Amino acid sequence: MLRTLKRRVMAAGLSIATVLGGSLLATGVPSPAHAAVPDTIPLTITNNSGRGEQVYVYNLGTQLSTGRQGWADASGTFHPWPAGGNPPTPAPDASIPGPAAGRSTTIRVPKFSGRIYFSYGQKMVFRLTTGGLVQPAVQNPTDPNRNILFNWSEYTLNNDGLWLNSTQVDMFSAPYSVGVRRADGSTVSTGRLKPGGYNGVFNALRGQSGGWADLIQTRPDGTVLRALSPLYGVETGALPASILDDYVNRVWQKYSGTTLTVTPFGDRPDVKYYGRVSGDVMNFTNSSGAVVTSFQKPDASSVFGCHRRLDAPNDQVRGPISRTLCAGFHRTTLLANPDQPDSGAAGFYQEPATNHYSRIVHAHMADGKAYGFAFDDVGNHESLVHDGNPRQASLTLDPFD
CATH class of the missing domain: 3.30.920.50 (Beta-1,3-glucanase, C-terminal domain)
Structure with missing residues (x-):
């Protein structure tokens, strides 16, 4: 079940592509109104998780000016991936040390279409095939990231502004929220759970008959890591193929x-x-x-x-x-x-018989917004922030309560 970046740049990429009115990989001609969007903008990562493990951050994606895949370091400098192999070969260590509990770290993000990954306590494992980066696929029990606590946000920064989301399309896991500060100093954010919402999602899945509890993955020691999306539930047999x-x-x-x-x-x-x-x-x-x-x-x-x-x-x-x-x-x-x-x-x-996973996730969000499936933006129910002239972005690692 290896998935390369060719599958799609972001799990909800088609959704955001439609918002942009074109391909995520096409920068087009910058309009005068947005030509001032800088080559990089600051992203402040704040650790309110209450956890003591070391946090690792990764900024992986496609450089929009060239279409090359690669990663960005803390300064926003782009590094293309080297050639991969078959079987996949180890990717360079693209990790950025994240903030300790109660602290913040600011990095710069370039004009990318990609993902901001973060993990707790252990670096993630990334590999390269001849087709590009192999994304984690934790529905596969042999995936090297299966027992790592991690999550990701997706974003596109281009000449028309910033699109930054909180996504549950593939899984619900380590809680976080995202935000953007606009030119007038105002901020907008989304993705934050209600108090008790993190445990509330897992408890609600456990209480939903029909196999929904089997979406939950744990470590061998019993630590809850994530709940898989129903697509992966069907693929792994946790949910019956006839469910709908x-x-x-x-x-x-x-x-x-x-x-x-x-x-x-x-x-x-x-x-x-x-x-x-x-x-x-x-x-x-x-x-x-x-x-x-x-x-x-x-x-x-x-x-x-x-x-x-x-x-x-x-x-x-x-x-x-x-x-x-x-x-x-x-x-x-x-x-x-x-x-x-x-x-x-x-x-x-x-x-x-409905998408109880998406229902439950939405019900536990403070603003009711989520990306419970790829096209949750139909009708504007998605957890997405956007601004045409962003001054700063934020990603907050939220409490596990």
Whole structure:
């Protein structure tokens, strides 16, 4: 289950790519309004975790000006990865010493599309293949990072500003929040759990029948490390592959006689697509009645991963439709609302078979925002901060309570 950076630059990269209106790897021509975004900005990492272990920080990604993969040191200087091998070869040590408990460390981040990893007590293991960096894949029991407590944030800094998120797309683990300080001195942040929220997520998963407790991974000594996303739950057998079959079948039955209307762009309400099911295929037409894309009936992996039968290319038709459809499946709102996406969260996750992982994570966030799945930004429910002229970013390691 090795995953290289070619899989996608960030776990939620397609989501942010759509916000940017283009590829994450394309810087384009800087607009006059944002041409002043500097080559690096400060990122302050504050350790409020209450833990005593040494923290290690990594800034890994793609340099937007060249498209090269590599890492940045504490000063924001880019270092390209050397050639990898098959089998994978060890990557250079890209770790940056993080702050002790109760302290802060400021590094500089360059114009990257990538990840800020952090680990407690042990350096992470990164390797290089001929295709690039091998990202940790802790759903694989032989992954060398399996028993390391770590997490990551994802970001893009380019000529149009900063996008920085708190993500749970792949897993829920060591708690943290992110923020940005704007030119006027104001700050905005997201990703912070409610008091007791960290343990609350794990306790809620333990109390949810149907295999959801089996998403939780622990060390041999019993230390809780993380909860895997339901996609990896299906892939590892923790969740049954048939977990969404009944719901998907009912959706397909409903829209064999009813039209599903998708309005994928919030700022373009005139752009609508209309879905109807014929057999195992849902066909979408535009306002002229022409079929623009079609979807095979998805299985649980396709839904939870927003891939395969619900693939979402970074285009202006299939991708936006698929994102909206995938969000409706995760939130199990497609039977209740034939006009997608939903305007509010009140009706999310109401079906017995739903994405309980995302439901639980959202419920324990202080602001209700999370990246519980890749397209949780549909309807703006994601834990993301953005500013077109950022002065400083922040990443806070939060308490494990």
